[in-house]
Amino acid sequence: MSHQPQQCPNFREHFALIYIDRKGNLRHEVSASIFDSAQSILSPQVTEAFLKAVAEPRTNSFPEPPDSQLEPFTASLASNVPRTPEKRAIQREIRRARTEEQGWNAGTAISPTPAQIHVTAQLPVNQRDLLRRYYEKVFQNLQQANCRVISKIYIRLAEPRRQAQYPYNGRKSVEGKMQQFNPEETKPPWWPLGVTHREPDHLPKSERFALLIHILCELRISHGITARKLKNAERLVQHQITPNERLQLLDELYWVREEEEKFLDAVTGRLHI
Incomplete structure:
Protein backbone atom coordinates (compact mmCIF):
# COMPACT_ATOMS: atom_id res chain seq x y z
CA MET A 1 0.00 0.00 0.00
CA VAL A 125 -2.89 43.02 8.37
CA ASN A 126 -5.83 43.16 10.76
CA GLN A 127 -3.57 42.52 13.77
CA ARG A 128 -2.42 46.00 14.72
CA ASP A 129 -0.12 45.07 17.60
CA LEU A 130 1.68 42.41 15.56
CA LEU A 131 2.31 44.88 12.74
CA ARG A 132 3.62 47.49 15.17
CA ARG A 133 6.12 44.96 16.49
CA TYR A 134 7.18 44.22 12.92
CA TYR A 135 7.67 47.94 12.14
CA GLU A 136 9.75 48.33 15.30
CA LYS A 137 11.88 45.33 14.31
CA VAL A 138 12.57 46.87 10.91
CA PHE A 139 13.68 50.15 12.47
CA GLN A 140 15.89 48.26 14.93
CA ASN A 141 17.58 46.47 12.04
CA LEU A 142 18.13 49.72 10.14
CA GLN A 143 20.70 50.84 12.73
CA GLN A 144 20.40 54.03 14.74
CA ALA A 145 22.34 56.34 12.42
CA ASN A 146 19.86 55.57 9.64
CA CYS A 147 16.88 55.97 11.97
CA ARG A 148 18.09 59.46 12.90
CA VAL A 149 18.20 60.46 9.24
CA ILE A 150 14.77 59.00 8.51
CA SER A 151 13.12 60.48 11.59
CA LYS A 152 14.11 63.99 10.51
CA ILE A 153 12.56 63.57 7.05
CA TYR A 154 9.42 62.04 8.61
CA ILE A 155 9.03 65.00 10.96
CA ARG A 156 9.60 67.46 8.13
CA LEU A 157 6.78 65.82 6.17
CA ALA A 158 4.41 65.83 9.15
CA GLU A 159 5.25 69.39 10.26
CA PRO A 160 6.86 71.50 7.48
CA ARG A 161 7.06 74.61 9.71
CA ARG A 162 8.10 72.82 12.87
CA GLN A 163 11.25 74.90 13.43
CA ALA A 164 9.26 78.15 13.67
CA GLN A 165 6.08 76.90 15.32
CA TYR A 166 7.30 74.03 17.49
CA PRO A 167 10.98 74.58 18.38
CA TYR A 168 12.75 71.81 20.25
CA ASN A 169 14.51 74.27 22.55
CA GLY A 170 11.30 76.05 23.57
CA ARG A 171 12.42 79.46 22.29
CA LYS A 172 9.49 80.90 20.36
CA SER A 173 8.55 84.32 19.07
CA VAL A 174 5.28 85.61 20.54
CA GLU A 175 3.98 88.96 19.25
CA GLY A 176 7.41 89.85 18.00
CA LYS A 177 9.20 89.00 21.25
CA MET A 178 11.34 85.93 21.77
CA GLN A 179 10.21 83.96 24.80
CA GLN A 180 11.53 80.85 26.48
CA PHE A 181 9.06 78.03 27.10
CA ASN A 182 9.42 74.54 28.42
CA PRO A 183 10.17 72.42 25.31
CA GLU A 184 7.26 70.17 26.25
CA GLU A 185 4.96 73.19 25.83
CA THR A 186 6.11 73.81 22.25
CA LYS A 187 5.67 70.30 20.88
CA PRO A 188 3.15 69.81 18.05
CA PRO A 189 -0.28 68.43 19.04
CA TRP A 190 0.35 65.15 17.21
CA TRP A 191 3.62 64.40 19.02
CA PRO A 192 3.33 60.90 20.59
CA LEU A 193 2.80 60.50 24.32
CA GLY A 194 5.84 59.27 26.18
CA VAL A 195 8.29 60.70 23.63
CA THR A 196 10.38 63.66 24.77
CA HIS A 197 10.10 66.73 22.56
CA ARG A 198 13.68 67.07 21.44
CA GLU A 199 15.88 66.61 18.38
CA PRO A 200 15.58 62.97 17.21
CA ASP A 201 19.38 62.63 17.34
CA HIS A 202 19.19 62.99 21.13
CA LEU A 203 16.21 60.71 21.79
CA PRO A 204 16.69 57.31 23.43
CA LYS A 205 16.32 54.44 20.98
CA SER A 206 12.94 53.34 22.34
CA GLU A 207 11.50 56.85 22.01
CA ARG A 208 12.92 57.25 18.50
CA PHE A 209 11.25 54.00 17.44
CA ALA A 210 7.97 55.14 19.00
CA LEU A 211 8.18 58.44 17.11
CA LEU A 212 8.86 56.75 13.77
CA ILE A 213 6.02 54.25 14.20
CA HIS A 214 3.64 57.00 15.33
CA ILE A 215 4.27 59.05 12.20
CA LEU A 216 4.08 55.95 10.02
CA CYS A 217 0.79 54.72 11.45
CA GLU A 218 -1.12 57.40 13.35
CA LEU A 219 -1.12 60.50 11.13
CA ARG A 220 -2.87 59.05 8.09
CA ILE A 221 -6.24 60.68 8.81
CA SER A 222 -5.17 63.89 10.57
CA HIS A 223 -2.20 64.77 8.34
CA GLY A 224 -2.64 62.60 5.25
CA ILE A 225 0.63 60.80 6.00
CA THR A 226 0.72 57.55 4.03
CA ALA A 227 3.38 54.95 3.35
CA ARG A 228 3.63 56.22 -0.21
CA LYS A 229 4.31 59.80 0.92
CA LEU A 230 6.88 58.68 3.45
CA LYS A 231 8.61 56.56 0.85
CA ASN A 232 8.75 59.50 -1.58
CA ALA A 233 10.13 61.77 1.16
CA GLU A 234 12.70 59.17 2.18
CA ARG A 235 14.12 59.15 -1.35
CA LEU A 236 15.58 62.59 -0.63
CA VAL A 237 17.94 61.07 1.94
CA GLN A 238 18.54 57.62 0.44
CA HIS A 239 22.16 58.52 -0.25
CA GLN A 240 22.65 58.87 3.52
CA ILE A 241 21.38 55.37 4.30
CA THR A 242 24.26 52.95 4.80
CA PRO A 243 24.85 50.28 3.83
CA ASN A 244 22.69 50.60 0.74
CA GLU A 245 21.10 47.17 1.37
CA ARG A 246 19.19 48.70 4.30
CA LEU A 247 16.93 50.39 1.76
CA GLN A 248 15.43 46.98 1.02
CA LEU A 249 14.14 46.82 4.58
CA LEU A 250 12.46 50.19 4.14
CA ASP A 251 10.90 49.16 0.84
CA GLU A 252 9.43 46.12 2.51
CA LEU A 253 8.15 48.16 5.46
CA TYR A 254 6.35 50.61 3.16
CA TRP A 255 4.82 47.75 1.20
CA VAL A 256 3.48 46.09 4.36
CA ARG A 257 2.13 49.41 5.63
CA GLU A 258 0.38 50.02 2.29
CA GLU A 259 -1.30 46.62 2.65
CA GLU A 260 -2.43 47.61 6.14
CA GLU A 261 -3.75 50.92 4.82
CA LYS A 262 -5.76 49.09 2.15
CA PHE A 263 -7.28 46.90 4.84
CA LEU A 264 -8.14 49.90 7.01
CA ASP A 265 -9.70 51.69 4.05
CA ALA A 266 -11.78 48.62 3.25
CA VAL A 267 -13.04 48.50 6.85
CA THR A 268 -13.93 52.20 6.97
CA GLY A 269 -15.15 52.45 3.36
CA ARG A 270 -12.47 54.96 2.41
CA LEU A 271 -11.07 54.95 -1.13
CA HIS A 272 -7.42 53.92 -1.19
CA ILE A 273 -5.55 56.16 -3.63
Whole structure:
Protein backbone atom coordinates (compact mmCIF):
# COMPACT_ATOMS: atom_id res chain seq x y z
CA MET A 1 0.00 0.00 0.00
CA SER A 2 1.44 3.34 -1.00
CA HIS A 3 1.69 5.93 1.73
CA GLN A 4 0.33 9.31 0.67
CA PRO A 5 1.75 12.42 2.39
CA GLN A 6 -0.74 14.26 4.54
CA GLN A 7 -1.82 17.55 3.06
CA CYS A 8 -1.65 20.37 5.58
CA PRO A 9 -3.77 23.53 5.73
CA ASN A 10 -2.13 26.67 4.40
CA PHE A 11 -1.68 28.32 7.78
CA ARG A 12 -0.83 27.25 11.32
CA GLU A 13 -0.05 29.37 14.36
CA HIS A 14 3.61 28.33 14.16
CA PHE A 15 5.24 27.06 10.97
CA ALA A 16 8.43 27.01 8.92
CA LEU A 17 8.31 26.08 5.23
CA ILE A 18 10.76 25.47 2.41
CA TYR A 19 9.32 25.12 -1.06
CA ILE A 20 9.84 25.82 -4.74
CA ASP A 21 7.11 27.94 -6.30
CA ARG A 22 5.57 27.57 -9.75
CA LYS A 23 8.30 29.71 -11.28
CA GLY A 24 11.06 27.55 -9.87
CA ASN A 25 12.04 30.03 -7.13
CA LEU A 26 13.36 28.70 -3.84
CA ARG A 27 11.19 30.15 -1.07
CA HIS A 28 11.26 30.10 2.72
CA GLU A 29 8.28 31.10 4.86
CA VAL A 30 7.83 31.26 8.61
CA SER A 31 5.00 32.33 10.85
CA ALA A 32 5.33 35.73 12.47
CA SER A 33 5.67 34.00 15.85
CA ILE A 34 9.13 32.65 14.94
CA PHE A 35 10.27 35.37 12.52
CA ASP A 36 13.27 36.32 14.70
CA SER A 37 14.54 32.71 14.60
CA ALA A 38 13.98 32.15 10.87
CA GLN A 39 17.65 32.21 9.87
CA SER A 40 18.63 29.60 12.45
CA ILE A 41 15.65 27.31 11.74
CA LEU A 42 15.88 27.51 7.95
CA SER A 43 19.65 27.30 7.92
CA PRO A 44 21.85 26.78 4.83
CA GLN A 45 22.33 23.15 5.89
CA VAL A 46 18.57 22.56 6.01
CA THR A 47 18.15 24.29 2.66
CA GLU A 48 20.90 22.21 1.08
CA ALA A 49 19.28 18.99 2.31
CA PHE A 50 15.98 20.14 0.82
CA LEU A 51 17.56 20.96 -2.55
CA LYS A 52 19.21 17.55 -2.69
CA ALA A 53 15.90 15.88 -1.84
CA VAL A 54 13.90 17.62 -4.56
CA ALA A 55 16.64 16.89 -7.08
CA GLU A 56 16.00 13.15 -6.75
CA PRO A 57 13.76 11.56 -9.45
CA ARG A 58 10.14 11.66 -8.31
CA THR A 59 7.41 9.16 -9.15
CA ASN A 60 4.56 11.17 -7.69
CA SER A 61 3.73 14.84 -7.83
CA PHE A 62 1.10 16.75 -5.97
CA PRO A 63 -0.48 19.97 -7.25
CA GLU A 64 -0.05 23.17 -5.27
CA PRO A 65 -3.25 24.68 -3.84
CA PRO A 66 -4.62 27.57 -5.89
CA ASP A 67 -3.93 31.10 -4.73
CA SER A 68 -7.62 31.52 -3.90
CA GLN A 69 -7.17 29.19 -0.92
CA LEU A 70 -4.76 31.56 0.78
CA GLU A 71 -6.05 33.35 3.84
CA PRO A 72 -7.21 36.89 2.94
CA PHE A 73 -5.67 40.06 4.33
CA THR A 74 -2.13 38.79 4.72
CA ALA A 75 1.11 40.45 3.75
CA SER A 76 4.07 38.25 2.76
CA LEU A 77 7.23 39.94 3.92
CA ALA A 78 10.17 40.20 1.52
CA SER A 79 7.94 39.48 -1.50
CA ASN A 80 8.98 42.72 -3.18
CA VAL A 81 12.62 42.85 -2.08
CA PRO A 82 14.95 43.01 -5.09
CA ARG A 83 16.71 39.74 -5.81
CA THR A 84 20.47 39.65 -5.45
CA PRO A 85 22.67 38.24 -8.23
CA GLU A 86 23.52 35.33 -5.94
CA LYS A 87 19.84 34.58 -5.42
CA ARG A 88 19.09 34.76 -9.12
CA ALA A 89 21.92 32.30 -9.76
CA ILE A 90 20.40 29.87 -7.26
CA GLN A 91 16.99 30.22 -8.88
CA ARG A 92 18.43 29.58 -12.36
CA GLU A 93 20.12 26.46 -11.07
CA ILE A 94 16.87 25.23 -9.52
CA ARG A 95 14.90 25.81 -12.72
CA ARG A 96 17.55 23.97 -14.73
CA ALA A 97 17.50 21.06 -12.32
CA ARG A 98 13.72 20.76 -12.48
CA THR A 99 13.85 20.31 -16.25
CA GLU A 100 16.24 17.37 -16.03
CA GLU A 101 14.70 13.94 -15.63
CA GLN A 102 17.47 12.66 -13.40
CA GLY A 103 17.80 15.78 -11.22
CA TRP A 104 21.13 17.29 -10.25
CA ASN A 105 24.47 15.57 -10.22
CA ALA A 106 26.02 15.50 -6.78
CA GLY A 107 28.51 18.20 -7.69
CA THR A 108 25.92 20.80 -8.70
CA ALA A 109 24.11 21.19 -5.40
CA ILE A 110 24.36 24.69 -3.95
CA SER A 111 24.59 25.57 -0.29
CA PRO A 112 23.13 29.08 0.11
CA THR A 113 24.60 31.45 2.64
CA PRO A 114 22.28 33.12 5.19
CA ALA A 115 22.32 36.29 3.10
CA GLN A 116 20.99 34.35 0.11
CA ILE A 117 18.06 32.74 1.93
CA HIS A 118 14.70 34.33 1.11
CA VAL A 119 12.53 34.27 4.25
CA THR A 120 8.94 35.40 4.34
CA ALA A 121 6.44 35.58 7.17
CA GLN A 122 2.70 35.81 6.88
CA LEU A 123 1.46 38.90 8.73
CA PRO A 124 -2.31 39.33 9.11
CA VAL A 125 -2.89 43.02 8.37
CA ASN A 126 -5.83 43.16 10.76
CA GLN A 127 -3.57 42.52 13.77
CA ARG A 128 -2.42 46.00 14.72
CA ASP A 129 -0.12 45.07 17.60
CA LEU A 130 1.68 42.41 15.56
CA LEU A 131 2.31 44.88 12.74
CA ARG A 132 3.62 47.49 15.17
CA ARG A 133 6.12 44.96 16.49
CA TYR A 134 7.18 44.22 12.92
CA TYR A 135 7.67 47.94 12.14
CA GLU A 136 9.75 48.33 15.30
CA LYS A 137 11.88 45.33 14.31
CA VAL A 138 12.57 46.87 10.91
CA PHE A 139 13.68 50.15 12.47
CA GLN A 140 15.89 48.26 14.93
CA ASN A 141 17.58 46.47 12.04
CA LEU A 142 18.13 49.72 10.14
CA GLN A 143 20.70 50.84 12.73
CA GLN A 144 20.40 54.03 14.74
CA ALA A 145 22.34 56.34 12.42
CA ASN A 146 19.86 55.57 9.64
CA CYS A 147 16.88 55.97 11.97
CA ARG A 148 18.09 59.46 12.90
CA VAL A 149 18.20 60.46 9.24
CA ILE A 150 14.77 59.00 8.51
CA SER A 151 13.12 60.48 11.59
CA LYS A 152 14.11 63.99 10.51
CA ILE A 153 12.56 63.57 7.05
CA TYR A 154 9.42 62.04 8.61
CA ILE A 155 9.03 65.00 10.96
CA ARG A 156 9.60 67.46 8.13
CA LEU A 157 6.78 65.82 6.17
CA ALA A 158 4.41 65.83 9.15
CA GLU A 159 5.25 69.39 10.26
CA PRO A 160 6.86 71.50 7.48
CA ARG A 161 7.06 74.61 9.71
CA ARG A 162 8.10 72.82 12.87
CA GLN A 163 11.25 74.90 13.43
CA ALA A 164 9.26 78.15 13.67
CA GLN A 165 6.08 76.90 15.32
CA TYR A 166 7.30 74.03 17.49
CA PRO A 167 10.98 74.58 18.38
CA TYR A 168 12.75 71.81 20.25
CA ASN A 169 14.51 74.27 22.55
CA GLY A 170 11.30 76.05 23.57
CA ARG A 171 12.42 79.46 22.29
CA LYS A 172 9.49 80.90 20.36
CA SER A 173 8.55 84.32 19.07
CA VAL A 174 5.28 85.61 20.54
CA GLU A 175 3.98 88.96 19.25
CA GLY A 176 7.41 89.85 18.00
CA LYS A 177 9.20 89.00 21.25
CA MET A 178 11.34 85.93 21.77
CA GLN A 179 10.21 83.96 24.80
CA GLN A 180 11.53 80.85 26.48
CA PHE A 181 9.06 78.03 27.10
CA ASN A 182 9.42 74.54 28.42
CA PRO A 183 10.17 72.42 25.31
CA GLU A 184 7.26 70.17 26.25
CA GLU A 185 4.96 73.19 25.83
CA THR A 186 6.11 73.81 22.25
CA LYS A 187 5.67 70.30 20.88
CA PRO A 188 3.15 69.81 18.05
CA PRO A 189 -0.28 68.43 19.04
CA TRP A 190 0.35 65.15 17.21
CA TRP A 191 3.62 64.40 19.02
CA PRO A 192 3.33 60.90 20.59
CA LEU A 193 2.80 60.50 24.32
CA GLY A 194 5.84 59.27 26.18
CA VAL A 195 8.29 60.70 23.63
CA THR A 196 10.38 63.66 24.77
CA HIS A 197 10.10 66.73 22.56
CA ARG A 198 13.68 67.07 21.44
CA GLU A 199 15.88 66.61 18.38
CA PRO A 200 15.58 62.97 17.21
CA ASP A 201 19.38 62.63 17.34
CA HIS A 202 19.19 62.99 21.13
CA LEU A 203 16.21 60.71 21.79
CA PRO A 204 16.69 57.31 23.43
CA LYS A 205 16.32 54.44 20.98
CA SER A 206 12.94 53.34 22.34
CA GLU A 207 11.50 56.85 22.01
CA ARG A 208 12.92 57.25 18.50
CA PHE A 209 11.25 54.00 17.44
CA ALA A 210 7.97 55.14 19.00
CA LEU A 211 8.18 58.44 17.11
CA LEU A 212 8.86 56.75 13.77
CA ILE A 213 6.02 54.25 14.20
CA HIS A 214 3.64 57.00 15.33
CA ILE A 215 4.27 59.05 12.20
CA LEU A 216 4.08 55.95 10.02
CA CYS A 217 0.79 54.72 11.45
CA GLU A 218 -1.12 57.40 13.35
CA LEU A 219 -1.12 60.50 11.13
CA ARG A 220 -2.87 59.05 8.09
CA ILE A 221 -6.24 60.68 8.81
CA SER A 222 -5.17 63.89 10.57
CA HIS A 223 -2.20 64.77 8.34
CA GLY A 224 -2.64 62.60 5.25
CA ILE A 225 0.63 60.80 6.00
CA THR A 226 0.72 57.55 4.03
CA ALA A 227 3.38 54.95 3.35
CA ARG A 228 3.63 56.22 -0.21
CA LYS A 229 4.31 59.80 0.92
CA LEU A 230 6.88 58.68 3.45
CA LYS A 231 8.61 56.56 0.85
CA ASN A 232 8.75 59.50 -1.58
CA ALA A 233 10.13 61.77 1.16
CA GLU A 234 12.70 59.17 2.18
CA ARG A 235 14.12 59.15 -1.35
CA LEU A 236 15.58 62.59 -0.63
CA VAL A 237 17.94 61.07 1.94
CA GLN A 238 18.54 57.62 0.44
CA HIS A 239 22.16 58.52 -0.25
CA GLN A 240 22.65 58.87 3.52
CA ILE A 241 21.38 55.37 4.30
CA THR A 242 24.26 52.95 4.80
CA PRO A 243 24.85 50.28 3.83
CA ASN A 244 22.69 50.60 0.74
CA GLU A 245 21.10 47.17 1.37
CA ARG A 246 19.19 48.70 4.30
CA LEU A 247 16.93 50.39 1.76
CA GLN A 248 15.43 46.98 1.02
CA LEU A 249 14.14 46.82 4.58
CA LEU A 250 12.46 50.19 4.14
CA ASP A 251 10.90 49.16 0.84
CA GLU A 252 9.43 46.12 2.51
CA LEU A 253 8.15 48.16 5.46
CA TYR A 254 6.35 50.61 3.16
CA TRP A 255 4.82 47.75 1.20
CA VAL A 256 3.48 46.09 4.36
CA ARG A 257 2.13 49.41 5.63
CA GLU A 258 0.38 50.02 2.29
CA GLU A 259 -1.30 46.62 2.65
CA GLU A 260 -2.43 47.61 6.14
CA GLU A 261 -3.75 50.92 4.82
CA LYS A 262 -5.76 49.09 2.15
CA PHE A 263 -7.28 46.90 4.84
CA LEU A 264 -8.14 49.90 7.01
CA ASP A 265 -9.70 51.69 4.05
CA ALA A 266 -11.78 48.62 3.25
CA VAL A 267 -13.04 48.50 6.85
CA THR A 268 -13.93 52.20 6.97
CA GLY A 269 -15.15 52.45 3.36
CA ARG A 270 -12.47 54.96 2.41
CA LEU A 271 -11.07 54.95 -1.13
CA HIS A 272 -7.42 53.92 -1.19
CA ILE A 273 -5.55 56.16 -3.63
